Amino acid sequence: MSMIDDSRPIFLQIAELIENDIVSGTIGEESQVPSTNEFAAYYRINPATAAKGINLLVERGILHKKRGIGMFVSTGARAQLLQTRRKDFQTQYIAPLAREAQKLGIGADELNAMIKQSLISELTEGSGIR
């Protein structure tokens, strides 16, 4: 199964796959996610590993258990995930950008101007105006 790779623990990858589906809206809030055993069978992984991935999302409040029925996406899960990703945006994209800018001697004003310029061209290209 190509969706699972060797670079990281499988349970993290399972949790991320579910998160992606929630962020993209493929799995709506309050709808049921596949069971541990279904994940295990589909991805051909150890059921304990699949359970660990799902439990991680339960701990974070993304999923909740309905006794005797299964796992469901919590209300507000999508907003929560978007918020986390926005927070990660700082560490994953902005921090390296700032580091590199400092290395090259690009000051805050110059960097701001550059970001603004990129944003504008992104916006105009993206919306097809002009």
Place this chain on the structure above:
Amino acid sequence: MNDTQAPAIELRNLTKSYKDLNALDDISLSLEPGRIYGLLGRNGAGKTTLMTMLTGQGYPTSGEALIFGANPFEHDQTLARICFIRESQKYPDDFSPLQAFKAAALFFANWDQDLADSLAKDFALPLKRRIKKLSRGQLSAVGVIIGMAARAEITFFDEPYLGLDAVARQIFYDRLVEDFAHHPRTIVLSSHLIDEIANLLEHVVVIDKGRIMLNEDAESLRGSAVAVTGNAEKVEGFINGYEVLHRDSLGSLASVTIKARLTATQQEMAAELGLELSPVPLQQLVVRTTLAAQSREELTESQEALK
């Protein structure tokens, strides 16, 4: 018998010697119940000997091999909890698979006939043909079916796939995951087809020359090493200070496998240096770790010889 606290499998300073050879050399190990374990290692590493001790089919030279805290040797109560499928499992010559299953059903208390029937269908096993007329793959299928349908508390599969083609092996793995999900129990899979079973394993034990080389959760192993490839000089600079598991070079190119989980910053640094980082599959990791440990051992031996 109160054995809820006892590990499913426990080895205490286990040694098994054949004349001058220590097939198992002072091994200690404790495995809890309800998991799928991979017992990995090269041919002749001691895997089969270990399982033979654990299933009461041989006795240690010294130390102990315990199943749920009890010595399995000639201990019926304990033996009833174990199923051991050998690489070349023997059956009475004039038995058919159907008769072999009937015999197994008498011995194993949790035997599931429906599971045996559906597996036999999956493997397209001729149930009434005499076992000695079966192909190598069909013979392996008989063992796999007994091992799974027995639903023993502890099941040992010693390289159970000889002669099974890729499709049949996949059926085995898929059905094993499915059945284990509904009936969790202790399963020990001995195999050298590590890539095929890597994702099924929760815990990995690697033995070599009768000793334990690696005893770790599969999940913590995943991503614990990385291969760094690129300009040899830059690679050497980058990997400085890490434990090196393997080194390959081709002209000015080098590829070095190091034991490390790189941070995002380090990955970025590698990218800036034009180095490529690639994940190391479990099979590679096992091979590299085993070989690295061997060369370390040889080094210490030669150092000791010099003293």
